[in-house]
Amino acid sequence: MAGHTAELDAKALWGGKESPFQTSYGKLMMWFFLVSDALTFGGLLIAYGFTRHDAQDAWPIGEETFNSLPFLGHGYPLIYVALMTFILIVSSVTMVLAVEAGHRMDRKGVTKWMIATIIGGFFFLGSQAWEWSHFIHGSEFGKIELADGSQAIVKGHFGEIENFTVIQAGKHHKKGDVVKEDLMHTFQHAAEQGHLYDGKILLHDGSIATVNKAKDHDMKLIIKKDGKDNKIGDEPIVGEKAEKMYYEALYSAQANRVIYGANLKQNEYGPQQYGQFFFFITGFHGFHVFSGVMINILICIGVLAGTYHKRGHYEMVEKTGLYWHFVDLVWVFVFTFFYLV
Amino acid sequence: MERDDLIEYSLHTHHSEDQGKAIRKKIWFVTALLTAITIVEVALGSFIKQSSGAWPFVKWSFIIMTLFKAGYIVLVFMHLGDEKKTLRYVILVPYILFLAYLIFIALWEALAVGEAWATYGV
Numbered sequence: 001m002a003g004h005t006a007e008l009d010a011k012a013l014w015g016g017k018e019s020p021f022q023t024s025y026g027k028l029m030m031w032f033f034l035v036s037d038a039l040t041f042g043g044l045l046i047a048y049g050f051t052r053h054d055a056q057d058a059w060p061i062g063e064e065t066f067n068s069l070p071f072l073g074h075g076y077p078l079i080y081v082a083l084m085t086f087i088l089i090v091s092s093v094t095m096v097l098a099v100e101a102g103h104r105m106d107r108k109g110v111t112k113w114m115i116a117t118i119i120g121g122f123f124f125l126g127s128q129a130w131e132w133s134h135f136i137h138g139s140e141f142g143k144i145e146l147a148d149g150s151q152a153i154v155k156g157h158f159g160e161i162e163n164f165t166v167i168q169a170g171k172h173h174k175k176g177d178v179v180k181e182d183l184m185h186t187f188q189h190a191a192e193q194g195h196l197y198d199g200k201i202l203l204h205d206g207s208i209a210t211v212n213k214a215k216d217h218d219m220k221l222i223i224k225k226d227g228k229d230n231k232i233g234d235e236p237i238v239g240e241k242a243e244k245m246y247y248e249a250l251y252s253a254q255a256n257r258v259i260y261g262a263n264l265k266q267n268e269y270g271p272q273q274y275g276q277f278f279f280f281i282t283g284f285h286g287f288h289v290f291s292g293v294m295i296n297i298l299i300c301i302g303v304l305a306g307t308y309h310k311r312g313h314y315e316m317v318e319k320t321g322l323y324w325h326f327v328d329l330v331w332v333f334v335f336t337f338f339y340l341v
Numbered sequence: 342m343e344r345d346d347l348i349e350y351s352l353h354t355h356h357s358e359d360q361g362k363a364i365r366k367k368i369w370f371v372t373a374l375l376t377a378i379t380i381v382e383v384a385l386g387s388f389i390k391q392s393s394g395a396w397p398f399v400k401w402s403f404i405i406m407t408l409f410k411a412g413y414i415v416l417v418f419m420h421l422g423d424e425k426k427t428l429r430y431v432i433l434v435p436y437i438l439f440l441a442y443l444i445f446i447a448l449w450e451a452l453a454v455g456e457a458w459a460t461y462g463v
Contacts, residue, residue, distance in 0.1 A: 053451030
């Protein structure tokens with residue numbers, strides 16, 4: 001593509017008129033912008049690496065944190081993020097096909113592939129919304145502070161809560177009432193508040209009920225913070241011993257021993273900074289994707305209106321293409337350093 | 342007014358139908374390659390645990406595979422491989438040099454900070 005002036009000598013190249021880079025002003029500036037943006041992302045990921053390096057074993061492992069699929073539940077490590085990566089790669093491909101069509105002045109081809117790229121972008125944004133929502137709401141078990149002061153994340157299948165049977169009346173419920181609504185939410189809220197004790201729950205209205213719930217399966221406690229007895233890096237605690245330790249802590253009537261999901265102050269997956277980096281880095285990237293989709297839509301309107309065809313070249317498509325590929329490029333690194341390693 | 346002292350570089354990227362066919366072939370090849378690498382990464386990540394002895398090897402293979410993917414995206418999808426050599430180096434060399442330096446200094450410092458936490462406690 002380039003090289004049409006290869007016969008020019010150095011004096012002609014650097015002596016004015018000819019650009020030494022043989023590209024248009026707009027494209028060059030897009031490249032300079034991308035370098036500066038890449039420095040921002042590079043800085044963020046290196047800051048992440050710094051924090052992770054000094055926290056060592058307390059840091060969560062990607063496949064432990066991200067192992068769910070929509071509608072299917074747990075037990076699918078990394079499949080969802082791999083799917084997101086694939087969506088972004090495909091939309092990058094459709095973008096490069098749009099650019100290629102532009103180089104042949106094929107307006108129909110450009111339109112087709114631009115629209116495909118925009119759809120891919122929306123798919124990615126939707127996936128990220130699901131991922132965030134899942135990350136914020138967290139698992140059924142949460143992260144628990146055990147009796148010796150250590151903290152453990154919990155894996156396994158949570159036995160469903162069937163109902164709460166009221167044994168002591170409050171303002172609203174009478175003795176013998178069976179509560180069947182909003183069970184999980186009520187249960188987790190009570191656990192955080194320290195309103196669980198000895199198999200019983202203190203409900204909002206002051207009534208006390210027994211918790212009837214199915215048995216959990218394959219419970220596994222992975223220590224993430226040292227205590228007196230349990231240390232980071234110990235073999236996971238499994239089976240009945242794990243269940244006993246977990247429920248002893250959960251039904252201790254003490255507040256703040258369990259954390260569900262994530263916010264900027266705390267999260268159930270690992271150190272505080274982990275949640276903050278997750279929100280900042282994937283959020284900043286997601287914002288780039290969102291801007292990219294908006295820019296793609298604007299350019300697509302230009303293509304449909306014939307603006308670039310009249311101009312004689314589709315360089316605007318190429319320039320947004322550069323930005324869009326850059327977004328994909330960043331995701332490749334985020335994928336590796338946030339989810340895989 | 343038409344200026345004859347400006348060169349419209351934007352027109353130089355045009356190519357013919359036949360050239361387009363070859364370029365598209367290359368694009369699909371790179372797509373298949375990127376997808377294959379991602380699948381290998383996920384398979385390795387799912388089957389080999391971080392506690393296993395093979396993990397350091399897996400970790401470095403992730404990083405190398407990522408750099409491969411990044412290289413293909415930049416050089417083929419972003420066409421940097423087709424640009425003038427001067428442009429290619431102006432973009433890549435300062436960036437890579439600076440980041441290599443930053444990675445080295447940050448991770449080295451992190452180990453020292455981690456050790457300080459471990460020694461003197463919170």
